[in-house]
Amino acid sequence: MAKHIHDSLTELVGNTPLVRLHGYEKELGLKAHLLAKVEYFNPIGSIKDRIVLRIIQDAEKAGKIAPGKTTLIEYTSGNTGIAVSAIGAMKGYKVQIYLQEGVSRERLQVMKAFGANVTKIGDVPELQDALKATNNDFVAATNILKQHIRERQAAGDDIYFVDQMINPLNPVAHHDTTGKEIWEDTDGDLAAVVASVGTAGTIRGISDYIKAKNSAVKVFAVEPAEDDAKLTGIHNFTEVPFERVPPSLRDNDAITKTVFDEAFIADTNGAFEAARTVAKTDGILVGNSSGAALWGAVKVAQRKEFEGKNIVVVFPDTGLRYLSTGLFE
Numbered sequence: 001m002a003k004h005i006h007d008s009l010t011e012l013v014g015n016t017p018l019v020r021l022h023g024y025e026k027e028l029g030l031k032a033h034l035l036a037k038v039e040y041f042n043p044i045g046s047i048k049d050r051i052v053l054r055i056i057q058d059a060e061k062a063g064k065i066a067p068g069k070t071t072l073i074e075y076t077s078g079n080t081g082i083a084v085s086a087i088g089a090m091k092g093y094k095v096q097i098y099l100q101e102g103v104s105r106e107r108l109q110v111m112k113a114f115g116a117n118v119t120k121i122g123d124v125p126e127l128q129d130a131l132k133a134t135n136n137d138f139v140a141a142t143n144i145l146k147q148h149i150r151e152r153q154a155a156g157d158d159i160y161f162v163d164q165m166i167n168p169l170n171p172v173a174h175h176d177t178t179g180k181e182i183w184e185d186t187d188g189d190l191a192a193v194v195a196s197v198g199t200a201g202t203i204r205g206i207s208d209y210i211k212a213k214n215s216a217v218k219v220f221a222v223e224p225a226e227d228d229a230k231l232t233g234i235h236n237f238t239e240v241p242f243e244r245v246p247p248s249l250r251d252n253d254a255i256t257k258t259v260f261d262e263a264f265i266a267d268t269n270g271a272f273e274a275a276r277t278v279a280k281t282d283g284i285l286v287g288n289s290s291g292a293a294l295w296g297a298v299k300v301a302q303r304k305e306f307e308g309k310n311i312v313v314v315f316p317d318t319g320l321r322y323l324s325t326g327l328f329e
Contacts (some may be wrong), residue, residue: 004318007089009043013053014177015042018185018312023077023281024294025301032191032301033310034294036284037182040318042126043180044086045079047178047316048164050106052083052199054173055093055162067092074147074162075121076100078107079317081106084162085114096159098145103232105324106151145309165199174205175185182206182312183213191309192218194297196234196289197265200248200259200318202314223295230268233289233316238263262297266292274298277326285319288327 006012021034039047051079056072061067063284063298069096081097087093122128141236149179172250182193193210195203197285200221207219224231226239237245237255249256273293280283286294288314297313300306319328 010087010090013049014042015181018182019137019282019284021278021282022314024096024278026146027277027281028298030301032306033308034297035186035300035310035312036282036294037178037312037314037316038197038284038286039316040286043320044083046083047146047202047314048079048083049087049228050177051164051167051170051173052080052087052162055086055167055169056084056093056177057162058169059160065093065165069158070094071157071159072162073149074098074164076164078321079233080113080162081109081116081118081162082107084113084119085116085322086302089114093111094155096317102229102291105124106321106324110321114193128257165202170199170201171204171208171248172252174202175209176205178202178314179206179209183210185310186310188213189310189314190214190217191299191306192220192311193314194220194293194300194311195221195250195314196222196296196316197237197246197263197291197323198234200235200237200246204248204259216263218300219259220296221263222266222292223263224268224292225265228266228268231266231271231288231292233287234266234292236265238265264296266295270295276328279319284315286315287317287319287322290315290319 016039018035019038021036042049072084072088073096074081075098077100085095097111097116097118099118099120101121106119154161193206197203201223203221210217223236224234226236235246237249245255269294271288274294275286293313297311301311
């Protein structure tokens, strides 16, 4: 096979570009340098391509799953489900997705296009009850789903739960790829990293890598308010009971003090406006979790200590998955 011909899109995961947001900096009068890690350059369109590929590959090597036999299962707000659906199709797996309520229509359609069987959480009574009792908490519903899966496995079903929320390979994948790429692409000339928090695998993996290289680099986490249902795909962790904190942000039965230096609770309107503005100033179309991260990055960039310094902001996915929502209206 010629060296420029790939056997699968899985070979194209990672090595996404860092792009300086010149137009956005100018629009807001920022004196720091904002560098966007544009993750929609992954072949299936989001940062979740990285973790899904790593989890599936490791499960295959360990003999836990096999194409044509195992059904891959995941509970998701969209991007991980899309990655599981696509990579599952590439490798020959059946895929069952449990989809969180309130996500864009495009995400459901894309998963089905890849051949996945998609069940909305609202159609699973025990999961819907868990969400109602916890204000749509992702972690709580995942715990209920695990019991559902254990019952199916006990009945003899050959199924494998990708389980992005608790799978340790989630932050490991970002440590080994995303964090490494950020460090190498900036040649270590880096003052801060800003990322929104969902499963927290992204920020954990990046932080572990970057801070091992230079502990002076600041890491900022962006979360929604606990009652915010509009910023989909990201998760509050400072205002919820400990058992609902994503595992990647826990150390020794407490919220970690080493992963991030400061957390911001995003202003929803500000996050949406950031996503709308960067599309116009730099031609980069991203979703609301990217908008939340950019909103947080602006708060960092406005601090005098970061003038003239590089701030990396992680853009997890493409805005094309939000066109049916009110994000760009």
